[in-house]
Amino acid sequence: MLEVASQPLLLEVNSVVKRFGGVAAVGGLTAHVRQGSVHGLIGPNGAGKTTLINLITGLLHPDEGQIHFAGRHLEKMKPQQIAGLGITRTYQNVRLFSGMSVLEQVMTGCFLERKAGLFSSFLGLPSARNDWKRVREHAMHLLKRVAMDHTADELAETLSYGEQRRIEIARALGSNPRLLLLDEPTAGMNHAEATAVGLLVHELRDAGITILMVEHNMGLVTEFCDSCTVMNFGQLLAEGDPRSCIANPDVQEAYFGRKNDAERIKSLR
Amino acid sequence: MEALFDFWAAYGSTVTFAMANAFFALSTYAVLSTGVLSFTTVTFAAIGGFLAAQMVGQFGLHVYLAFLIAGIGGGLGAAVVASLFLRLESHWMALASLALVLITRVTALNTPGLTGGVNGLVVPVTISQFELFVLLTVTTLVFYRLHNSWYGLASRAVREDAAVASTMGISPYRIQFTAFLISGAVGGLGGAALAFTLQFISPDTYFIGIAFTMIASTVLGGSFHWFGPIVGALIFTALPAAMQAVVPAVEDVAKGVVLILIMVFLPRGLIDPRAIGLRRAAKRRRDIEHEAEKTHA
Incomplete structure (x- = not known):
């Protein structure tokens, strides 16, 4: 395993604020993700984790603060520019394209990988055809990686939820990202499936991709994450080694409630 | 054979x-296939x-050249329209495009020198008819190539979910702008x-x-x-003519009725x-169940 602490920072979130009306979904959050690490993003529902992912990928823009990625400022960039820098993602509620086959989904994810221009692709020039074939093979390879290559020609929406999640990961890998953001990749999966995703995440990290994943399964976080950030009410609760983060009394309280409260509830019964 | 000639005499113009x-429908499809509902084709x-x-009447240009200029003119018009309209949210854009249809007619009425x-x-x-057929075939070929190219894939992604498409490096603006250019040229x-079919046009034609x-x-x-x-x-186009032959009175009603039936029973259209993918998936599931039953028995 890589010595993560010595790696340079790849992503820096600096006092980022995002308000929706009067509510600060993210209220001055600072977080760091080191290159080559699997970084967990945890926190109770409504803590602002998905909002943070949306801010990093440019679907939302922060009201205050900065987001640095490999020395670049992301906060004013458009999503497609950020994707061009090498950040891709999956979604909490799977968002595959309706009406597309599994292979087409992943091919779309490879849009930035293509070398042919839109016009030469339209004309069907030999170079563009070869390029299309190359990208197609790349997409098939990614499908093999998530063990979904046998479904390449099927309509993605006819497959099971867990399968769609894996296809979404393959799609996000299409453009060979440097940073992959996974928003609850194991939601709705059983233990074996979740562990398979954890192992895949480690494989990807060992191939040089930094991963930031939102995850609720604490067992998975301690087993597969190198470091983590805990959020609550849009703010930082703890950051660092997963085990010590989860042992942190504040984190315990945010997730499981106060001990006195539990005793009071007991006495009320 | 004779019956065929009779048929052609009666319905040849319908085909034209x-x-x-079909050009207008393809022009609408060009933008709709990137998620933009727009009446600007008119x-x-x-x-x-x-x-x-004007090119033919005033300057005596050849018909083919006139077509070329019409395509380019439509495309240029579309570039202007797109740069203004793509700032709007989708439902406002549909409304604005309808307003543009009204503006177009008034403008045409008030510029007698041009129109x-x-x-x-x-x-x-x-x-x-043959020349028109060739032109439509070439245009269709363009759409076929577009569909099977990176543009086609990207436009489908933008239509289904523009936000997701943008996080994969696809610029929805660029795709929709291109769609407008195509829509303009084909329109x-x-x-x-x-114009060449009717041989008389006025602001009310469009x-x-x-x-x-x-x-x-x-x-x-x-x-x-x-x-x-x-x-x-x-x-x-053929339906009203066919209906008229059967029951003359229902011609106007037929269009509306067919449209409603299609929207209720085939909301995604005939093609x-x-x-096809859904049917295949259903069949596959049935096959698997059959297999399971067989092994059970």
């Missing part, structure tokens, strides 16, 4: 109008129609085709009638594959690639 309408058709008529105003323009030249060609026809054809045929709008235009 169906082909002209404006592009007017630009193409009056340009082509003949209320008196309209007589177009002294016509084209054969311009359609406008010219209509008005609500076309807007209704192009949307109905696209809904009827389906907007998820380039073949849909062509089939839609053919049926939508729907997704339905």
